Amino acid sequence: MKKEELFQKIDSMINNFANATLPTIYERTLYETDELLRSLFPKTDETYRSFIQTASSSQHYLYKANIMTGILRGIKTRIDICENKKYQVFISSTYVDLIPYRNAVEEAIIFANHIPAGMENFKASSNNPTEYIKKVIDQSDYYVLLLGQRYGSIQDVQRQTSFTMMEYEYAIEKGMVVLPFIYNGNGPLPNSDLDTQGALFDKFKGIVAERHVVSYFSTAEELKTKLTQSLTEAMANTPQRGWIRL
Numbered sequence: 001m002k003k004e005e006l007f008q009k010i011d012s013m014i015n016n017f018a019n020a021t022l023p024t025i026y027e028r029t030l031y032e033t034d035e036l037l038r039s040l041f042p043k044t045d046e047t048y049r050s051f052i053q054t055a056s057s058s059q060h061y062l063y064k065a066n067i068m069t070g071i072l073r074g075i076k077t078r079i080d081i082c083e084n085k086k087y088q089v090f091i092s093s094t095y096v097d098l099i100p101y102r103n104a105v106e107e108a109i110i111f112a113n114h115i116p117a118g119m120e121n122f123k124a125s126s127n128n129p130t131e132y133i134k135k136v137i138d139q140s141d142y143y144v145l146l147l148g149q150r151y152g153s154i155q156d157v158q159r160q161t162s163f164t165m166m167e168y169e170y171a172i173e174k175g176m177v178v179l180p181f182i183y184n185g186n187g188p189l190p191n192s193d194l195d196t197q198g199a200l201f202d203k204f205k206g207i208v209a210e211r212h213v214v215s216y217f218s219t220a221e222e223l224k225t226k227l228t229q230s231l232t233e234a235m236a237n238t239p240q241r242g243w244i245r246l
Contacts (some may be wrong), residue, residue, distance in 0.1 A: 001071065006079070007076060007079075008115065009036070010036075010072050010075060010076055011230065013029050013032060013033060013036075013068075013072055014069050014072050016028075016029040016067065017029055017065040017068055017069050017072075018065065024152045026065060029068070030068060033068050033071065033072060033213065036075075036225065037071075037073070044045075049196070056188065071075075072193075076200065077110075085092070085239075085242040085243065086113060086114050086115055086242060086243045087112055087114045087115065087141040087142060087144045087235060087240060087242045087243070088114070088115040088116075088117050088139060088140040088141050088142075088242075088243070089109050089115065089116055089117065089140060089141065089143075089144055090117045090118065090136065090140035090143045090144065090167075090171070091105050091106065091109075091116055091118035091144050091145035091146070092115065092143060092144065092145050092146070092164055092167040092171070093118075093145065093148065093164060094148060094150040094151075094152040094153075094162075094164055095119060096150075096190060096191040097148045097149055097150045097189040097190050097191050097192060098146055098189065099108065100220045101146055101148070101183070101217070101218070101223055102118065102146065102217070103221050104220035104223050104224040105144060105224070105226075105227050106118070107222065108224045108227045108228045108231070109176075109227075109231070111228075112228065112231065112232075115135050115243070117139070117140050118137070119236070125217075127190060128184045129163075130155060130166065132167075133163070133167060133170075134170055137167065137170055137171060137174070137176075138174070139239035140176070140202075141176075141177075141241060141242055142177050142179065142231065142234060142235075142240065143167075143168075143171040143176045143177065143178045143179070144167055144179045144180075144181070144227065144231075145164075145178060145180040145181065145208065146181050146182075146183075146223075147164075147180070147181070147183065147201075147204070147205055147208065148183045148189045148192075149183065149189045149192040149193075149201075150191065150192060150193045150197075151165075151193060151197040151198075151200045151201040151204065152164045152165075152166075152193075152202070160200055162200070162204075165204050168204075170207070172211075177234050177238050177240070178207050178212055178233050179227070179230045179231065179234060180209075180212050180214050180215070181214070181215045181216070181217055181223060181227065182205065182207065182208075182209075182214055182215075182216050182217075183216075183218070184215060184216040184217070184218055185217075185218035186218070215230060
């Protein structure tokens with residue numbers, strides 16, 4: 001549904017609450033509002049749910065109307081804000097084996113009018129690389145993890161943690177929304193290090209698969225399609241702070 005059509009529907013429901021003379025009209029519009037919220041926000045905010053439950057239990061229809069009218073006006077404001085919001089998406093992966101796949105993810109993010117952040121975009125810095133990476137993750141709203149066929153360069157020798165795993169663990173520590181994608185194509189990827197670090201990589205993949213619902217890809221185009229769908233759902237269900245265009 002286009003924004004204009006959605007706003008017309010919301011305005012009609014507000015008008016019903018303002019002008020209804022029968023309790024049945026209030027109840028029907030209350031139900032329609034609840035259904036609209038569920039379709040727009042599958043994981044509806046607890047605040048919305050609380051207001052709707054309060055309105056449903058009240059016997060005073062004017063009180064119900066005031067609550068629901070406030071919710072509907074709030075939805076319009078929220079939609080306007082979301083339209084002007086850009087999210088920064090951190091892309092985490094090894095590099096040399098996944099260049100075309102990282103490019104596909106970056107293209108999908110830019111096409112959706114959001115901001116990709118990854119090693120391609122890092123500027124020269126005298127700072128500790130680990131701290132710099134963490135700073136970029138701190139500024140990001142969503143974390144996309146791509147796993148190919150490399151464990152990657154070791155960041156922590158004692159723990160045998162790669163840079164990619166360090167980034168992942170930091171995103172988990174921060175409570176970020178993590179969208180993981182694992183390559184399952186038939187052909188080998190360039191510069192695979194599975195012969196030397198296969199056990200470490202398998203352990204990493206196992207941790208990711210246990211914690212998350214993983215999407216698998218075999219081509220860059222398939223990854224782009226799945227990434228677009230996953231990001232759209234994440235942004236609708238778990239909106240983050242983002243950046244507002246003024």
